[in-house]
Each structure stands twice: as C-alpha cells, then as structure tokens.
Amino acid sequence: xxxQLQQAARHILEHPQEVALVSMRELARNAGVxxxxxxxxxxxxxxxxxxxFRAQHADVIRVNADGFAARAxxxxxxxxxxxxxxxxxxxxxxxxxxxxxxxxxxxxxxxxAERLSSARRIYVLGLRSCHSVAWHFHYVMTLLGxxxxxxxxPAGTAADALIRATSEDVLLAVSINPYSRxxxxxxEAAREKGMGVVAITDSEVSPLVAIAxxxxxxxxxxxxxxxxxxxxxxxxxxxxxxxxxxxRKAALEELKRVDAYLSSMNTYAASIPRRKI
Numbered sequence: 050x051x052x053q054l055q056q057a058a059r060h061i062l063e064h065p066q067e068v069a070l071v072s073m074r075e076l077a078r079n080a081g082v083x084x085x086x087x088x089x090x091x092x093x094x095x096x097x098x099x100x101x102f103r104a105q106h107a108d109v110i111r112v113n114a115d116g117f118a119a120r121a122x123x124x125x126x127x128x129x130x131x132x133x134x135x136x137x138x139x140x141x142x143x144x145x146x147x148x149x150x151x152x153x154x155x156x157x158x159x160x161x162a163e164r165l166s167s168a169r170r171i172y173v174l175g176l177r178s179c180h181s182v183a184w185h186f187h188y189v190m191t192l193l194g195x196x197x198x199x200x201x202x203p204a205g206t207a208a209d210a211l212i213r214a215t216s217e218d219v220l221l222a223v224s225i226n227p228y229s230r231x232x233x234x235x236x237e238a239a240r241e242k243g244m245g246v247v248a249i250t251d252s253e254v255s256p257l258v259a260i261a262x263x264x265x266x267x268x269x270x271x272x273x274x275x276x277x278x279x280x281x282x283x284x285x286x287x288x289x290x291x292x293x294x295x296x297r298k299a300a301l302e303e304l305k306r307v308d309a310y311l312s313s314m315n316t317y318a319a320s321i322p323r324r325k326i
Contacts, residue, residue: 050093057082057090059226059254063270068106073099138272145268145280149287154265158284161247161263162291168219168245172211174200175223176232182223182249182281189289193303200235208235216243222261225251225269225276236260249284251276 050058060080061068067076077084091102148154165171171190175183180201187199200207214220220239224232233256240246240260248257248264258264267280293300311317 053082053086054090054093055254056080057086059252061090062252062254063226065106068103073103134272141270141272142277142279145270145277146283148268149280149283157263157265158287158291161265162288162295164245164247164263165219165221165288166292166295168196169217170214170219171197172200172214172218172220172239172244173197173223174207174220174232174235176229178276178278179223179225179229179232179281182278182285183221185282186221186285186289189286190292192307193289193293193300207231208238211235211239211242211244214239214242214244216245219245219247221247221249222257223249223281224255224257225278225281226255228256233257249281 057077057080060076060082064079067079071079073087074084077087080087088099091099094102096102096105173183173187173190175181184199184201187197190197198210200210202209211220220236222232222236236246236248236257237260246257246261248255248261249267250257250261250264251267251269252258253266255264255266265284267284269276269278269280271277
C-alpha cells in the first residue's frame with residue numbers, strides 16, 4: 050500500500066464503525082486523507098467501490114446490534130460530561146476488557162507468555178503514555194525475581210542495558226499509534242542483536258507486528274481525547290500471572306522473600322503515622 054492507503058486503512062481498523070456511520074468525506078477527514086483515497090482503498094481491497102465497502106460494514110453493525118457501533122448510534126450526544134460521560138467511559142472499558150477474552154487473544158497470550166518464560170532475561174520497553182504499562186509489568190515481575198530489565202535509563206541511556214543482551218533474551222515492547230520513533234529504533238537494534246521481540250500494541254498494522262514474533266493487540270478507543278491503556282494494563286497483569294503460574298513453588302519462595310524484606314523496612318502503614326517532633 051502507498052503511505053496514504055496505509056494511513057486510511059489504519060484509521061478504519063481502529064474505528065470501523067465510522068465507515069457505516071459517517072460520510073466518506075468525514076471519514077477521510079478523520080483519517081487525514083483525501084476522499085478519493087477511501088475509494089482507492091476500497092478497490093485495493095477488492096470491492097467495486099466505496100459504497101460496497103460501506104455496505105459491508107453496515108451489515109456487520111446490523112448483525113452485531115449489541116456492539117460498539119450500535120451503542121454509538123444510540124448514545125445521547127447531549128450528555129457530554131458528568132455522570133453520563135463517566136458511565137459511557139466505564140461501560141466502554143468493561144466491553145474492551147471483555148474483548149480480550151476472545152479465543153484468538155487468549156491464544157496469543159499463552160504463546161507470548163511461553164516465549165517470555167523461555168527467555169533468559171526479559172527487557173521491557175514502553176515510552177511516553179506506554180511507560181506505565183511497561184513499568185507495571187517490570188514492577189510485578191521484580192516481585193518474582195530478577196528476570197526483567199526496564200529500559201528506562203536517564204540521560205538517553207535507556208537502550209544501554211542491551212549491551213549485554215544476547216539471542217537468549219527477549220525484548221517486550223509496548224507502543225500505540227502514534228508510535229514512538231525511539232521505541233521502533235530500539236526494537237530494530239534488539240532484532241539486529243538476535244534477540245527475540247514480542248509486542249503489546251494496538252493494531253494489525255502497527256509497525257511492531259511486522260517485527261515481533263508474537264503480538265497481542267488491545268483496543269485504545271476512548272470517549273475522551275486520550276487513548277485508553279486499561280486493556281494494556283490488564284494484559285500486563287495476565288502475563289505476570291501466567292508467568293508466575295509456570296513455577297508456583299519458585300514464585301511463592303520469591304514472594305515470601307519480598308514480604309520479609311518489606312516488613313523489615315516497615316514499608317507499609319495501616320494508619321497515619323504520628324509526626325515526630
């Protein structure tokens with residue numbers, strides 16, 4: 050595909066309901082391309098024209114009356130804040146988490162966990178908004194041992210940890226559209242070193258999918274101006290759980306060691322500590 054066709058296709062993959070719900074001009078405007086690009090894309094995909102392409106999406110909406118598109122048509126656009134917005138956002142998040150239970154995603158989770166488990170060491174990378182997902186995975190994994198390295202060094206040294214990485218190691222990369230250029234550069238560097246690459250990303254057309262051995266996709270659509278990362282955090286938790294379950298005895302021993310240390314450091318409190326004067 051040309052760059053324009055790729056841009057249009059990526060938008061449709063991320064917002065398929067728009068094909069049936071808005072005009073071709075509005076869809077093209079939302080995707081940042083010319084209307085003629087949508088026609089070319091439809092023909093590239095084997096349709097006689099854009100209207101046939103749009104009709105197929107409309108048929109899917111009619112069949113899946115309880116899906117996201119149906120709710121989008123039925124929602125009250127006058128409710129733009131307060132409890133109405135909160136309800137829509139939470140309802141959407143609940144549905145997005147439920148979508149992760151689909152057989153294909155569960156299969157991908159299993160394969161990715163198996164790949165991570167077989168690695169000598171897991172290097173974890175997530176920049177900008179995806180930093181929270183990468184850090185969460187790394188933090189939970191530190192409770193289970195020393196298998197992960199978080200690529201988050203100061204002064205531009207994040208990727209320096211890869212100096213001693215080998216083909217026995219795996220890089221777990223987290224990125225969503227718009228994709229961090231530095232993330233893609235580090236992923237390419239890891240692959241050149243012979244490392245395995247796995248990804249948590251948002252679309253089949255994510256540049257990480259073409260590089261990764263295994264990729265898990267998660268939805269990012271939101272009722273606000275920012276992408277949601279709740280499904281990605283759920284994936285992180287599931288992966289940690291799967292990895293811990295592969296050797297429950299070893300995991301339990303590590304957690305006992307962590308509990309003992311945190312207790313010795315008086316890390317947590319059940320009430321507000323008295324101020325020392």
